[in-house]
Amino acid sequence: MKAAVRIPRNAIFIALMVFTCTALGIISSCNNGQVSVNPSKTAESMSVKISSRKIPADAWKAPDTSTIPAGKAGDIIRYGKELLEHTANYFGPNGSIAKITNGMNCQNCHLNGGARLFANNYASFLSAYPKMNNRSGKFEPPTGRISDCFKRSLAGKVPDTNGREVQAMLAYMKWLSQGVKKGQKLFGSASEKLIFLNHPADPLKGRAVYVSKCKVCHGGYGEGLLAADKKSYTYPPLWGEHSYNDGAGMYRIGNFAGFVKNNMPFGATYQSPQLTDEEAWNVAAFVNSQPRPHRDQHNDWPDLKTKPTDFPFGPYIDTFSEKQHKYGPYKPIKDVRNVVTNKISKK
Numbered sequence: 001m002k003a004a005v006r007i008p009r010n011a012i013f014i015a016l017m018v019f020t021c022t023a024l025g026i027i028s029s030c031n032n033g034q035v036s037v038n039p040s041k042t043a044e045s046m047s048v049k050i051s052s053r054k055i056p057a058d059a060w061k062a063p064d065t066s067t068i069p070a071g072k073a074g075d076i077i078r079y080g081k082e083l084l085e086h087t088a089n090y091f092g093p094n095g096s097i098a099k100i101t102n103g104m105n106c107q108n109c110h111l112n113g114g115a116r117l118f119a120n121n122y123a124s125f126l127s128a129y130p131k132m133n134n135r136s137g138k139f140e141p142p143t144g145r146i147s148d149c150f151k152r153s154l155a156g157k158v159p160d161t162n163g164r165e166v167q168a169m170l171a172y173m174k175w176l177s178q179g180v181k182k183g184q185k186l187f188g189s190a191s192e193k194l195i196f197l198n199h200p201a202d203p204l205k206g207r208a209v210y211v212s213k214c215k216v217c218h219g220g221y222g223e224g225l226l227a228a229d230k231k232s233y234t235y236p237p238l239w240g241e242h243s244y245n246d247g248a249g250m251y252r253i254g255n256f257a258g259f260v261k262n263n264m265p266f267g268a269t270y271q272s273p274q275l276t277d278e279e280a281w282n283v284a285a286f287v288n289s290q291p292r293p294h295r296d297q298h299n300d301w302p303d304l305k306t307k308p309t310d311f312p313f314g315p316y317i318d319t320f321s322e323k324q325h326k327y328g329p330y331k332p333i334k335d336v337r338n339v340v341t342n343k344i345s346k347k
Helices: 009-032 039-051 071-085 087-091 142-151 164-176 203-218 253-263 277-287 322-327 331-346
Strands: 131-133 138-140 233-235
Touching: 071 087, 071 164, 131 142, 138 142, 142 164, 203 277, 253 277
Parallel strands: none
Antiparallel strands: 131 138
16 A cells, blocks of 8 residues: 555656746736735825815805804704704604605705705705706796605605795705805715716626615615604615605616715715725615605606606607616717707707
């Protein structure tokens, strides 16, 4: 038996030489493929990336709440702020004024009471109205936009737009946007428009992002986390019967992706995002592939030229499918739409 397993020394030497050369070849190929990196170059590239996400010095800043005036004028502003931050306490399933919404708060989509950059703030809201609403095809006052939020994002009914509550919301928005002029371009006034992917957003990959980054707050089934008083949500539901319906702006994954890129998960900011663009697109695709209340939208976007590229319900001025309009890729759609729109405008 000993003789049977004896290996010549020269064979061992040759085997060691082959192993060493192979290992050196692998290391060399890894270096050529840039697997190993220079720490100083990494730090340098990271600093360049961070510097490109700086907020301009002249960017809009919300006024300090300590400057809200005293007396009745201040009381109505503070009431408006309270309504926007804790909408469900007043209009949710257990609301003290009316039970007409799904239990979400306006602040769930307009963070920090509508005062945060790249989180759908109210900085230029009032100065933009009255204006043409392309979705309805009508010229509308600011109360029209508030009505849309109640019907779509809050999946409910509209309170009296001449009533104290809606007027208080407008008073707060007016105070918040003081000094902003009509037509003024503001940095970070809505949500960031991310660069289009060159392929469809992937709900399956988005699910992995959701599980690792979002599930801890919004739940395994997107159900959110109810507050202790059971009147509103500490973390809002992202799908299901108590979430926004498919007529809401957040149902367009371009809007959702730009929102989460700069605000989610908890602690993310425009300067320090925690998701890549692709992760943001994919998690938006996953969330908006889940079931939610439906809203009849056959009267929306009467002028098809104004219908957004990522609006997932036809008809369209192009021949792309509803699936591609929902998940992308969007650039081919936009290119064709630009050609069609130019032809129509020249007639």
